Amino acid sequence: MGAGLRLVAAGAMLAATTAWGQAVEGRDLFTRADKGGCIACHQLPPGSGPVVRADVGPRLDAARLQGWDRARLRALLEDPTRANPGTVMPPYGRHRLLEAGEIERLVDFLHALR
Numbered sequence: 001m002g003a004g005l006r007l008v009a010a011g012a013m014l015a016a017t018t019a020w021g022q023a024v025e026g027r028d029l030f031t032r033a034d035k036g037g038c039i040a041c042h043q044l045p046p047g048s049g050p051v052v053r054a055d056v057g058p059r060l061d062a063a064r065l066q067g068w069d070r071a072r073l074r075a076l077l078e079d080p081t082r083a084n085p086g087t088v089m090p091p092y093g094r095h096r097l098l099e100a101g102e103i104e105r106l107v108d109f110l111h112a113l114r
């Protein structure tokens with residue numbers, strides 16, 4: 001295979017990985033310590049992610065997320081200190097811990113839990 005062809009093949013593989021990746025990415029961003037690391041503080045409903053005993057923040061299930069539309073979720077992830085200056089939840093957007101696109105995928109993930 002010539003170098004050019006190899007490059008095309010690598011590009012096609014990357015595109016396939018990205019399309020597949022989007023479905024699981026919200027959950028990955030939630031669980032990964034080098035991303036949101038949300039499971040350090042929050043539990044998820046059974047079947048939605050790993051089982052953890054974290055209880056610093058509330059368990060994020062449908063009942064809890066009633067009334068949390070996308071805009072409110074986005075605003076919270078951007079900067080939870082706006083709603084509660086004393087919160088221990090990190091300001092993911094304001095401190096650039098996550099990119100805007102990553103916050104959007106977390107909003108998708110949380111919205112789907114409702």
Ligand code: HEC
Pocket residue numbers: 029030036037038039040041042056057058060064065073076077080083084086087088089090092106110
């Ligand atoms: C260091 C602990 C901590 C981490 C890490 C954390 N949170 Fe929180 N979170 C909290 C606490 C505590 C609250 C309760 C509200 C407050 O403190 O103002 C909360 C509240 C929330 C709420 C609102 C639920 C409600 O009813 O109040 C959502 C949604 C949420 N967090 C999502 C996330 C997501 C998504 C992540 C990861 C990107 C995350 N949290 C990371 C501690 C944390």
